[in-house]
Amino acid sequence: MGGSTFQAGEQKVRPGVYVRVTNIGEPAQAIVPQGIVAALFKASWGPLRTHTVLESVNSIADNYGANKETTDTIDTITEAFKGGCSKVIAYRLGTGGTAASLILKDTNTSPANVVTITAKYAGTRGNDFGVILRDSLTDATKRELLLYEGVTLRQTIAFTKGATGDGEPAALVNAINASNSPYITASKSADGNKILADISTTQKLTGGLNPTVASGDYTTALSKIETIDWNVLVTDTEDAANHAAIKTYIDRVRSEGKRVIGVVGEKTSIDLATRLSDAASFNDPAIVYVANGFKGSDGVAKEGYKSAARVAGMIAAADITDSLTHTIVANATEVVGGLTNAQVEQAIQAGALVFTMNANKQVQIEYGITTFVTPTADMDAGWKKIRRVKTRDNLMDRIAGTWDPLIGKINNSPDGRATLIAAAQGIINQMVAEGALLQGTIFEDTNNPPIGDSAWFVVQVDDLDSAEKVYINFQFRFSPTA
Known part of the structure; x- marks a missing residue:
């Protein structure tokens, strides 16, 4: 039968027609999951020390019961969904406890x-x-x-x-x-x-007791969710030591290729100077610190972990071309821990995200910033902005995810490296079309020529920011000149 298949380099014994199918187009671009918040919290019900994927606010009660203000912190999940995220990786903290x-x-x-x-x-x-x-x-x-x-x-x-x-x-x-x-x-x-x-x-039924929650439970939880896809992490802790552990964790997993963001917050009962000092101490483009809060339409104050959870949901929901600066907080009526103009400026300089009231008396995020306040030779001021962190992370994730299936499948030759370059340039061009990048290119690193099974490349891009500081010069005159 004509048209049977052959392998590359194979020579058949019998005469005839042989066929082989190959792909001459660019590899499919990787799909990077977006909109997912990982939430660690305490509850009086639900699977313990394991995660559950929740896809709507309506699924919270079915899996974890109703929030009880005295002990439960299920509202960590609720606020994340109110922020607009598409999914929550929910993890109930604790050890022990008794079932009724x-x-x-x-x-x-x-x-x-x-x-x-x-x-x-x-x-x-x-x-x-x-x-x-x-x-x-x-x-x-x-x-x-x-x-x-x-x-x-x-x-x-x-x-x-x-x-x-x-x-x-x-x-x-x-x-x-x-x-x-x-x-x-x-x-x-x-x-x-x-x-x-x-x-x-x-x-x-009687005898039901809640599990106990200690600092080590947060560390355990972080290790359990590490292999799951999510974009933004929030927990119910307002403890500075746990916040430091979260920063260490976020920095580690990012260095290993999991480009995620952590959001933390402290209550306004803590002195403002202390809060701003805590924010500045992170100095981390992957950590967002929420320094005050807001009241919901139900009159309940949302601050500390609650306002952090709302911001986490908003970050996860935002497209890579969206800025959180001056984004209205849904169903918020007033600011908790309002700041003067001078204090708002101090907060921005410390890398603290704060809520303010806009001209229409709506609660808004003043400035969509991370805690990164001190640029370095390798990290420019763009890492101060949540939008640009998300854009840069997305670019790296898309290229890495698209290249990964090709590893070991192409030659380390000019043609093989050209395949990688074409795939990455296609991603860059797509992100330019999406409005995430102004321009960009990828090329082989001339300072590190390919050798053996290794090749080096350089990506140079100009990522876009939002118009967030607009200056107008109003010019008036008493009367027109003759």
């Missing part, structure tokens, strides 16, 4: 403990669960367990009635576990007389 439980009995004269109902996760939320156990109202062959949270019916689980076969304890346990309930699990401790006693008024 309830023991069900049989109908013997001396009742035996036969079934244990256990909350699915450790934490105090389970103490709000209660059960009623009764005959089914619609099927004489069934009984049912009604699970309430407070006065809200969360789930109804039917099971076979009577002592025949394995009996009611086994039937209930099997029904609960087969339902894959998001709230409870069950285990059988004994058969008893195989008939479960009725529970006519709600009987609560």
